[in-house]
Amino acid sequence: MNDTFDFDRYDRVRPIRWTGDALELLDQRRLPFHVEYVRCETSEDVFDSIRALTVRGAPAIGIAAAWGLVLAAREIKAEDGAAAVLALEPAITHLNDARPTAVNLAWALARMRRVLASAGSDWREVLEREAGAIADEDLAANRHMGSLGAALIAPGSGVLTHCNTGSLATAGFGTALGVIRAGVAQQRIAQVFAGETRPWLQGARLTAWELQQDGIAPVLVADSAAAHLMTTGQVQWVIVGADRICANGDTANKIGTYQLAIAARHHGVKFMVAAPSSTVDMAMPDGAGIDIEERDAAELFHLGGVATAAGGITAWNPVFDITPHGLIDAIVTERGVIMQPDATAMQAAFGA
Numbered sequence: 001m002n003d004t005f006d007f008d009r010y011d012r013v014r015p016i017r018w019t020g021d022a023l024e025l026l027d028q029r030r031l032p033f034h035v036e037y038v039r040c041e042t043s044e045d046v047f048d049s050i051r052a053l054t055v056r057g058a059p060a061i062g063i064a065a066a067w068g069l070v071l072a073a074r075e076i077k078a079e080d081g082a083a084a085v086l087a088l089e090p091a092i093t094h095l096n097d098a099r100p101t102a103v104n105l106a107w108a109l110a111r112m113r114r115v116l117a118s119a120g121s122d123w124r125e126v127l128e129r130e131a132g133a134i135a136d137e138d139l140a141a142n143r144h145m146g147s148l149g150a151a152l153i154a155p156g157s158g159v160l161t162h163c164n165t166g167s168l169a170t171a172g173f174g175t176a177l178g179v180i181r182a183g184v185a186q187q188r189i190a191q192v193f194a195g196e197t198r199p200w201l202q203g204a205r206l207t208a209w210e211l212q213q214d215g216i217a218p219v220l221v222a223d224s225a226a227a228h229l230m231t232t233g234q235v236q237w238v239i240v241g242a243d244r245i246c247a248n249g250d251t252a253n254k255i256g257t258y259q260l261a262i263a264a265r266h267h268g269v270k271f272m273v274a275a276p277s278s279t280v281d282m283a284m285p286d287g288a289g290i291d292i293e294e295r296d297a298a299e300l301f302h303l304g305g306v307a308t309a310a311g312g313i314t315a316w317n318p319v320f321d322i323t324p325h326g327l328i329d330a331i332v333t334e335r336g337v338i339m340q341p342d343a344t345a346m347q348a349a350f351g352a
């Protein structure tokens with residue numbers, strides 16, 4: 001088996017482009033039917049893009065927010081980094097408010113703030129370099145995680161994934177989808193099933209399209225088909241990303257992940273979470289404390305502008321859920337693999 005990966009052949013999609021004076025975001029609301037970049041010239045444009053899901057996926061929104069802060073810096077004057085931090089505090093708080101659940105957003109902004117605080121008169125360059133470094137490190141982490149995660153998968157396996165965790169959700173290559181890319185290249189994964197991921201259809205629109213770009217043909221399944229799929233023996237692993245991993249291994253991810261983990265355990269299917277260490281939040285003891293984003297109920301009433309529900313009803317639209325650590329077989333980060341994660345194992349891997 002060839003365990004090396006030809007990164008130039010795969011993974012050509014780049015959702016975030018810094019031009020030197022603006023941020024260009026591949027518009028994920030319009031994919032796969034329109035491949036268009038939205039140009040952000042201010043940090044408010046970036047805030048709007050994160051909130052509207054023009055850019056989405058935990059690592060990607062952290063990277064976008066970092067560039068948003070670079071744009072915010074264009075609107076202030078400061079003699080050194082310490083003064084710039086004071087002037088940029090409102091922009092940092094505002095960008096951080098764009099979405100609540102993925103910790104990568106707060107992580108990236110905290111990292112930008114930290115380097116800024118100790119920068120001198122060249123603070124603008126320092127800020128811009130740091131945003132670039134956050135993106136570069138995310139890509140490197142994903143590539144490393146891909147091989148770590150793939151190594152857990154027996155040749156010829158089938159896998160089921162949820163939401164979109166690929167290049168579109170990161171600086172490139174992807175988290176869970178990076179593991180899947182590597183696993184397919186190494187012939188460990190024979191078949192990829194992608195759940196639609198209602199209501200926003202990240203799986204049907206984004207994951208399916210992304211895998212097609214690599215020449216990988218996924219099989220699309222309705223989210224409600226997952227447990228039945230597992231009874232057929234076609235799936236040996238469920239592989240998902242994460243928006244926040246707590247100190248005890250509890251994991252927040254796209255709504256529907258929790259029921260996949262329950263079904264996987266029932267059917268003897270293994271469950272893997274792949275995420276960079278920027279998704280680990282050791283200050284959050286367990287999943288009960290995580291702020292679960294609730295989006296507009298209207299997302300459940302329409303699909304592509306076409307009404308899909310009876311009029312005059314209410315709906316509840318939480319867009320993340322928590323998978324308890326006891327249902328997770330492996331957490332894969334660029335720092336290594338944690339099997340059967342719990343507070344002790346997380347502390348050993350990520351404690352100060």
Ligand SMILES: CSC[C@@H](O)[C@@H](O)C(=O)COP(=O)(O)O
Pocket residue numbers: 056057058059102162163164165166169170174175176202240241242243253254255319
């Ligand atoms: C590498 S992405 C991991 C998660 O961020 C992903 O599965 C997810 O839940 C994204 O949610 P989204 O609402 O599309 O931003």
